[in-house]
Amino acid sequence: MKQSESKFLERTRTALTNAQTHPQIKAALAEYGIDESKFSEGWNLYDIAKGTWEFHKKEESETRVASNIYSKAYSKLEMTFKRHRDLSLILCKKDPDTLIQLGVKGRFPIKYNEFFDKLKLFYTSINTNQSVQEKLALIKLTPELATECLAELDTLLTHRSEFDKEMGESQATTVSKNADLHALSEWMDDFDTLAKIALYDTPQQLEVLGILVKS
Template identity: 40%
Template sequence: MTTSYKTDAEILDQYNTALTNAENQPEIAAAMTEFDYGPEKITEGRQILDATQNAYNFNKQEDDETIDARIYYKARKKALYQTFKRDRKKARIAFRNDVVTLSQLGVIKSIPHSYVSWVDTMKFFYNIVVNNENIAAKLARLKLSADVATATLSDIDAMESARKLYYQETGESQEATQAKDAAFVKIDEWMTDFFDVAQIALEDKPQLLEALGVLVRS
């Protein structure tokens, strides 16, 4: 049996079809029983397959949650970047002739590329607006009041939480992938032996082999 070109879902479907037919078709069941693949042995395979299906479903769920968390985090990050970029421009306009204040706000230098430095720079900027009444008063006419700055600080906290959730989901997804892969190794080994035995047990009945998903060359 070759499964290397198939998706995990296709492999699970193939295995399920083979075991279902081995359980429900009397002629196949009788032939396989003669080679130690009776009801108890097939039940063993079914249990391993069910465990693999559960691992696959859980892995898919974790992957979906990771994708959702990534989209949410990236959207918040992009929005904050644009907000901060715009607010820096407002500060440069309000204090275009006040180099000291521009330096105090940290808007003379370019926006840092690293995440940590970028977040620190934003927090520093907005905290000054919140805590310095004179600066806040001059920025208020450009719709950057202390209240707006406070709200933006909350947005930064929300983005950081979204980032933590994204990395948490990424880790859980990786663990789920490892568990899924281990489960597939186990069911692949079991089904490989099953198919090998089936080719012997049903050697003279190619139509029954094909019912198990084994391609018989004419």
Template identity: 30%
Template sequence: MASKLKNTEAALLENYRVALENAESQPEIAQELNEIGYSPEVISEGKAIYEETRLAYDTNKTEDDETSVASATFKEKRKELEDFFIVHRKKARVIFRNDEVTQEKLAIDHYPSGAYVKWLEQVKKFYTVAASDTEIQNKLARLAISVDEISQGNTLVSEIETARANYLREVGESQDATKAKDQAFMKLANWMQDFYAVAKIALEDKPQLLEALGLTIRS
């Protein structure tokens, strides 16, 4: 749906660009418009509004693309940490199956939450506690969970936090860009609506010139 909308906006921009370009570059159209009050200066005002809208559109598209990349990066980091942690959790559950106190300390006494924030807190607690407790480290080592892997777990936690922060920032910037783009399109659409209305009057008897502006008159 979003892609279709973007394509529609792109088509609309192209229609506006062609109309303004021809209104300025084709002498007969320019003369007829000038006689009814749409001088080259007025057309230039329309082109300036068009350029503002084009910039807002391009900026919005860039922000949307950056949001998509940030989202993919965040999902990739989450999957990496999930796969990494699930193995360690299974091993730790075996090692501490008769040690409820340590299970609670490592947050492995209950199934990982499906909610992102709660899940990440459980993961963070596991690696933070393991990194600070030599006794736990020694027991985890029995099933090949090394200190280096524990450190890697903490690194992955930091990376996913950074990735999520970047993603949320990009979402905010994309929303702001969308708002600016929508406002620009509204301003341009209003200007073009008046322009088309005037052009139909000025070129009423010259349908071929109206077609150059992207307008057609019903016969």
């Protein structure tokens, strides 16, 4: 489909409306099989395509909102974790065992699943390991703070699940929308072909249907 989906749907609505309300055009089209039954078929395909297109737009909007909520929460917790991780690396540079227990050896996690795992290990270690707690007390990384960060992680995971759900629903509606638009497009191709034949001698009437004729 070369033109935008929105423009195609509006062109279809205009073509069908004008074809039915313009007596001469309607009569000419009827001679080539575009009668009331055919119009009903076209309107039905239009209504289905328009409905799934609008529903897909709604799902897209919900996905963007879910993505924004998740991204903001992720960025906030990422900044917190990076700061705490960096301070721990500085403080414990001569204490490799503590760094191993905190899970901070190696690069900062980039993939979101690795980020979740590393963050949980880090704050759980602070929460449950007394020697780690004593070591990190100097930089004020307390069990209470670790509990708050773990709660933020739980919230972030909820946002991620919601985002994944919305993304899946949006992808499913994309398939339906494309199929329904394709069915309508095929019907309109046939409609345009018959209209060009029926109205060959009156090109200005073709333009009423949104069919541009080369001069």
